[in-house]
Amino acid sequence: MTSTLIPPPVERTPRRVVKEPLTRRQRLSRFDLRASPYLYIAPFFVLFALTGLFPLVYTLVVSLHDWQLLQGQGDFVGLANFTEVLQDRFFWNSIGNTLSIFVLSSVPQLVVALVLAAVLDQNLRAKSFWRMSVLLPYVVSPVAVALIFSSVFGEQSGLVNNLLGVVGVEPIEWKNDTLASHVAIATMVNWRWTGYNALILLAAMQAVPRDLHEAAAIDGAGAVRRFFSVTLPGIRPTFVFVMITATIGGLQIFAEPRLFDVSTAGGVGGSERQFQTSVLYLWEMAFFRQDFGKAAAIAWLLFLLIVGIGLINFLLSQRIASAEKAVGSRRERRRSKGARR
Amino acid sequence: MSASTIPAPPVPDTLAPSPPKRRRRGGGLGNRPGFLTYGLLGAFVLGSAYPLWWSFVVGSGTNRTRAETLPLIPGENFIRNAMTVLDAVPFWLALGNSLIVASVITVSVVTFGTLAGYAFAKLRFRGRDGLMIFVIATMAIPTQLGIIPLFIVMRQLGWTGELGAIIVPMLVTAFGVFFMRQYLVDVIPDELIEAARVDGANQIRTFLHVAVPAARPAMAILGLFTFMLAWTDYLWPLVVAPQNPTLQVALSQLQSGYYVDYSIVLAGTVLASLPLLVLFVVAGRQLIAGIMQGAVKG
Structure with missing residues (x-):
């Protein structure tokens, strides 16, 4: 090097x-x-x-080796670790959980962050105060977030079930049920990151040239129309950036599932591994089962997955960009034709 | 990368007039939003702050407080619960460890990030562009996934349980270099560096007396974020030094065992969150500025 x-x-x-x-x-x-x-x-x-x-x-x-935590390096085994991991149903389970939690956390988070940014972009009084308030959850560490929400989503007497009880909903098994546990963990991620992402999007919105808004307003576009036709296209690069960072972060969630329900199965992601994410599975393989060879194989597969999804994200956004350009130029052409006529 | 690909010295950006500040008053767009906007925003903020307040309320009560539907008023037991926390985990040791770890990492990331960022932004040398692309590409690499070999190496060195083992893998970040480079490209006019050289300043003096003063605001922001990242890191300290815990690891150890007393756990959570909350009160504006600047630049 x-x-x-x-x-x-x-x-x-x-x-x-x-x-x-x-x-x-x-x-x-x-x-x-x-x-x-x-x-x-x-x-x-x-x-x-x-x-x-x-x-x-x-x-x-x-x-590529048979490698245990205590014994150290063993025989060269080629791709055996990879094939074993790929046949391991717990591996696929963890990938499924990771993707499920990722979707549950990124989609609502980005939508809410977008709305929040649009609200903050208005001519508010006490701007700094609102921005600070929105960012507050970000300074709480993931471990603290996990502990707080593990309690908030408690099954016997957690805040959420208590509140649901008031409106007559039966207590939900936040830690036992697969989907419910994914929602709970996604909530932790959303809670910590929505405000942060809203501020990034807010900055991008403020960089959109003001005259574009004014021109649209003069043309009779209402606030909602302006949001979709002026603001959104204007902040697209930043939105893609937020999406990609959310992907890289979202696929590496560890503290939240690790600490969500420690009392069962010692924090490997639920008694049935119903919310075991891939990084948590990697950690379990390496330091619980002490099989470094397989854990390393998981790390590489995960690496490929993250890079792959990042690339898909990127290509998708390029596609959208070029499609938009095509539509835009078609419109241009139509307009100039109309003018000639 | 041949020398010919190095671009000619660009026209200093700072001399260009800065874009006019956006005007918000007047016209049909700058209207003050109505009561509804404030109401919704207020509700959102209260809702998102409540879990934190709730932790304090439960942490200052008993395990029974948790069963209440919407407890709002803190109890009287916070000190007692906090004392239990101090008995249960080595809180002060962990706090000290976290301070050392996060401070050393911050100083290192900022120092080396500024040095390299300055070189990439303002000095001309063979291979600059290629190396910069390399830096940008590595930003996307999830370094978390390297924990297994890092652990193997640390164990061979006999470093497990040492703070050094937590610190060393985090001494530099590609993001730090990128961030400083983006900032310095715009902020220092090339003439200034040229002038310093004509005056006989050698490179390191130019760096110290021209670049560092100009870089200070960005260094502060990078430092703030690096500190937070190092402070909140969990996986690597848990793996390499569980017996010599950082604050996050100690906090996570509160919630072990089959019976969990949530008032204790939450008292500990509040206690452990206080340092960053203080930092937030002191430097919240810089945090916001950093997030928003990074967005426009990145």
Whole structure:
């Protein structure tokens, strides 16, 4: 890694023949000019190679071996770990749970964040106060969030079931029932991140040129129409950015399912693994079952999944963008035709 | 990456007039929103703040408080519950650990991020563009997934249970470099660097006396977010040093065993959340500015 950072010595012989030999000072200054950029970026690249890239590659090595926590490295087994994991129903269960929780958390979260941003984008009094209030849940750590909501969604006497009881709904088995537990965990994620994402979208909305709004208003577009025809297209790049970060984060949920119901099965995601996410499964495989080989295989599969979904996200947004452009230019053409007529 | 791909020095962006501030008064668009808007927003804020308040109410009551439908008034037991928490987990040790871990990581991420970000933004060197693309690409890599080899290495080094093992894997982030680069590209005019060089300042002096002062606001924001991220991290500290816990790990240990006394757990949760809540009160505006700036830049 580091060797590629050192620049090849630059040949300057032709000039040197003509010019006087450089003084020590000049040479030092020239070296300073050349080498400094590399010295400045070196700490990052060296540390990143050690703590970011090396583990990724080494994970692959571990995944190709029979490797236990205590015994250490065993025989080379090829892709056996991968095939075993891919045949493991708990693996697929965890993927299903992760995706389910991901959808339950990202879709409502983005919709609410969008609405919230639109409200905050209005000419409110006490702007800072509202922004701060919306961001408050973000400073509560995921572990604390998990503990709070594990209690809020308690089955015998949790806040939610108490409130449901008032309106006559039977208590819901938030920890036993698969879908209910997914909703509960998605709620934790939504609670912490909606305000944060609303602020990002708010910033994007404020960057939409004001004259566009005004022109639309003069053309008779109401507030709702303006939101869909001016604001939304204007913030699309940011919206995609929020979507991708939500994906990367959403697929790595750990603390919430780990701590949602510790009293049963020691925090591996429910007695029936009904809310065991993939990272939680990876953790269980590595540090409960102590099978590092398989855990490493899970890590790589998960890595591919995250990169894959990220790519799909990206391509999808490109598609939408180009489709929109096509529609836009068609409209343009129609308009110019009309004008000619 | 050949040298020819390095772009010519760009015209300094800062000299361009900054876009006019958006005007909100006047016209049909800047109307003050009505009562309904405030009502809905207020309801949303109250609803989202309530779980936190509820934790305090239950944490200051008994396990029976939890059975009440919508408890609003705190009880008298917070101190007693908090004392139980201090007995149950090594709270002060964990608090100290978290402070050390988060501070060291913050200083390191900000220092190395600023150094590299400055080089990428303002210095010309062979391979700059290619390396920057590499940095951006690595931002999407979920480094969490590297915990197994990191754990193996830490165990071989005999570092498990040491704070160093928690700190080292988080010393740099690609995001930090990217963030500082984006900020510094716009904020320092190239003339300023040129002038410093003409005045005989060497590179490191230019960095210290031109770049760092200009970078300060961004460094503060990056530091704030890095601190929060390090403070709230759970998976890696849990894996590598459960016996020498950070605050998050200690907090999670409160909820073990078959019988859970929620008033104790929630008292601990409130206690453990206080540092960040204080930070939020002190630096909330900077947090908001950071989130909103990052959005426009990123």
